[in-house]
Amino acid sequence: MKHLILAAALISPFTLTGCVISVGGDDGHYSSDWQDREYNNRKHVSQLETGMTYESVVRKMGVADFNEMHDKNDHAYRVLFYRTQRTMDDGVTSKDECTPLVFRDGVLTGWGDGAYNQL
Numbered sequence: 375m376k377h378l379i380l381a382a383a384l385i386s387p388f389t390l391t392g393c394v395i396s397v398g399g400d401d402g403h404y405s406s407d408w409q410d411r412e413y414n415n416r417k418h419v420s421q422l423e424t425g426m427t428y429e430s431v432v433r434k435m436g437v438a439d440f441n442e443m444h445d446k447n448d449h450a451y452r453v454l455f456y457r458t459q460r461t462m463d464d465g466v467t468s469k470d471e472c473t474p475l476v477f478r479d480g481v482l483t484g485w486g487d488g489a490y491n492q493l
Contacts, residue, residue, distance in 0.1 A: 415456045419473055426482045439467050444493055452477040
């Protein structure tokens, strides 16, 4: 029995050398991803102008985090939500972390909560 324990003690260090425990892993990379994304979205929003077409805005901004359609007074309203600030450290994007872009009949009419609340 002593020989078995001694053999296991001598072999264990060589068999466990490939084991690595990573705590935290790539958290820093994830952190910079959302920060870069928010910064880029804020930068693009600051360059928007009313009257731009839906297609030109999507080409500039990319895919929206949320998308809504509303019909009101014989007009089609589309609202795109882009993440521009973080409010919760939960890894999930919510509308309160986004800036809404409001389009009426395919033309940008405004952005921000004020434009969205006028719908």
